[in-house]
Amino acid sequence: MLYTRREMARLLAGVPLSLAMTRQAGRETPGLTSVNGVVFGVETFSFHDLPPSGDPKLIPTIISNLRALGIAECEIMSGHIEPFPSVMTGWWVQSRRAPDFQRLREEARKWRLTVPMQYYRDIRRQFEDAGLRIYFYNLNFNETFTDEERDRTFEAANELGAEGLSSSTVLTEARRLVPFVDRHKMFVAMHNHNNLADPDQFATPQSFETALAMSKLFYVTLDIGHFTAGNNDAVTFIQRHHDRIKNIHVRDRKRDNGPNRPFGQGDTPIREVLRLIRDNKYAIRAYLEYEYGSFRSSLEEVKTCFEYCKGALA
Amino acid sequence: MLRVLQRCARLVVAAIVFFATPRLVTAQQQPPQQDAGGYKAPTAALERGRAVYVLNHCHFCHGTDLTQATMGAANLVESAMVGFDQDGRSIGPLVRAGLPNLQTAMPSYRDLTPEEIVDLARYIHFLRQQAKYKQLVVTSAQAVGDAQAGLTYFNGSGNCAACHSPAGDLAGISRKYDAATLRSRLLRPGPDMPVEGAAVASGQAAHLRLLENYTRANVDNLLAYLQTLMPDR
Numbered sequence: 047m048l049y050t051r052r053e054m055a056r057l058l059a060g061v062p063l064s065l066a067m068t069r070q071a072g073r074e075t076p077g078l079t080s081v082n083g084v085v086f087g088v089e090t091f092s093f094h095d096l097p098p099s100g101d102p103k104l105i106p107t108i109i110s111n112l113r114a115l116g117i118a119e120c121e122i123m124s125g126h127i128e129p130f131p132s133v134m135t136g137w138w139v140q141s142r143r144a145p146d147f148q149r150l151r152e153e154a155r156k157w158r159l160t161v162p163m164q165y166y167r168d169i170r171r172q173f174e175d176a177g178l179r180i181y182f183y184n185l186n187f188n189e190t191f192t193d194e195e196r197d198r199t200f201e202a203a204n205e206l207g208a209e210g211l212s213s214s215t216v217l218t219e220a221r222r223l224v225p226f227v228d229r230h231k232m233f234v235a236m237h238n239h240n241n242l243a244d245p246d247q248f249a250t251p252q253s254f255e256t257a258l259a260m261s262k263l264f265y266v267t268l269d270i271g272h273f274t275a276g277n278n279d280a281v282t283f284i285q286r287h288h289d290r291i292k293n294i295h296v297r298d299r300k301r302d303n304g305p306n307r308p309f310g311q312g313d314t315p316i317r318e319v320l321r322l323i324r325d326n327k328y329a330i331r332a333y334l335e336y337e338y339g340s341f342r343s344s345l346e347e348v349k350t351c352f353e354y355c356k357g358a359l360a
Numbered sequence: 361m362l363r364v365l366q367r368c369a370r371l372v373v374a375a376i377v378f379f380a381t382p383r384l385v386t387a388q389q390q391p392p393q394q395d396a397g398g399y400k401a402p403t404a405a406l407e408r409g410r411a412v413y414v415l416n417h418c419h420f421c422h423g424t425d426l427t428q429a430t431m432g433a434a435n436l437v438e439s440a441m442v443g444f445d446q447d448g449r450s451i452g453p454l455v456r457a458g459l460p461n462l463q464t465a466m467p468s469y470r471d472l473t474p475e476e477i478v479d480l481a482r483y484i485h486f487l488r489q490q491a492k493y494k495q496l497v498v499t500s501a502q503a504v505g506d507a508q509a510g511l512t513y514f515n516g517s518g519n520c521a522a523c524h525s526p527a528g529d530l531a532g533i534s535r536k537y538d539a540a541t542l543r544s545r546l547l548r549p550g551p552d553m554p555v556e557g558a559a560v561a562s563g564q565a566a567h568l569r570l571l572e573n574y575t576r577a578n579v580d581n582l583l584a585y586l587q588t589l590m591p592d593r
Binding site for chain 2: 094095131133138139140141214239240241242243244247275299300302303304305306337338339340341342343344
């Protein structure tokens with residue numbers, strides 16, 4: 047018996063996608079996973095046990111995980127799209143000190159500038175065939191990028207079907223990106239960590255506000271766990287800037303640069319933030335990010351994170 | 361009747377072979393127990409350390425076996441601080457304070473108890489010893505040790521002369537062992553893995569500390585020096 051690719055994908059996935067996914071005329075249309083009005087997604091960084099970059103099983107595993115979770119959209123890391131680890135793309139300053147970094151960085155650049163756009167379209171089709179979508183392409187811009195590379199990144203995000211990019215970057219690089227977001231008419235949402243010592247890093251309300259003033263196409267991906275670890279108030283920031291926040295990364299960290307903890311055990315106001323979004327009907331998506339320690343698989347833990355959020359919104 | 365008995369006997373033998381073989385194969389090929397935090401540790405004390413390491417998500421940045429550091433994290437196999445540490449006296453204060461000013465900060469694990477710090481440090485040292493052994497046991501084709509440098513290390517920073525004598529226990533050692541065995545025993549004279557309930561002798565512990573801090577040149581030079589030691593005649 048012969049199966050079509052779609053039939054085979056369904057058989058292999060073997061898991062019903064619940065919630066609000068719809069199907070039209072043979073192709074599954076990406077839906078929304080909404081819990082009491084709050085749209086959920088997953089940052090694919092959460093799947094720590096995925097096959098390595100470039101492995102042909104990587105994208106099917108992400109798709110299978112999303113279907114098992116019943117979550118229709120994701121923010122996909124560049125390290126899960128590009129066939130080389132993200133350490134080759136220059137984000138971590140420490141990695142730039144490696145003896146062969148320049149050679150690896152050139153290889154990454156060459157790939158980006160020469161890969162046919164069909165590569166990205168094929169990935170998009172795999173998601174869409176499964177009724178899923180890539181909502182954000184998460185790629186970390188930095189000073190090692192050339193302008194050609196920046197242009198290609200926006201083109202790649204467009205071919206992946208992403209609404210925009212999310213990026214762990216710095217203010218200096220954000221300034222360089224202004225003409226690119228205008229030219230490509232695509233937003234970049236800045237993601238924060240909690241380095242309070244370097245004013246170029248996104249970590250405080252002021253750093254976000256500086257970037258938001260640079261371009262109307264700059265938005266925020268507010269990591270409420272890191273924001274709390276930096277002793278900032280996520281609730282107040284969201285109340286003030288909700289119209290410039292595309293999504294939040296939901297994780298639970300302790301204050302004072304404390305560690306990640308299972309949801310509900312840290313200091314991050316997850317319940318308050320989710321209810322704030324729900325009650326005010328803010329157009330802010332909630333993206334799960336699993337990073338606390340566990341002996342269980344990442345899929346099991348992301349499920350637990352999702353259940354916690356559903357409970358918070360019940 | 362005889363034919364029936366023979367057939368029954370053949371069936372019994374076939375059944376034994378059929379049911380027993382897979383179990384034997386399974387028993388022989390039993391893989392080490394593994395979960396999202398890596399391989400289960402060989403002793404209860406080390407397993408306590410693994411729990412601290414994994415449940416505080418150290419493995420996400422430093423790797424489940426220390427060899428796959430990511431996100432700008434320090435390579436703990438090569439870290440001088442870890443090599444210098446004893447029972448968490450250096451690791452503990454750093455882990456408690458965190459590194460908040462890194463590009464992506466290392467969190468502060470200030471809630472860890474002193475016992476958890478010791479368990480964590482011993483587990484990190486165990487992983488480092490395993491990683492260093494794997495790294496150094498492989499002979500480099502180009503490596504030619506310098507016997508004089510090996511002698512200097514033997515009497516100097518290696519402190520080998522405190523326990524070993526070129527004219528005594530080490531005389532003719534290169535005739536006793538082939539090159540690969542000598543290299544392996546130099547790196548780790550004790551068992552491959554810590555054994556539950558077995559005390560680690562002081563000499564063995566000293567070798568494990570050396571193992572954590574050897575460079576490839578140290579090992580190549582020491583081996584070149586050991587090749588020069590002839591037995592007294």
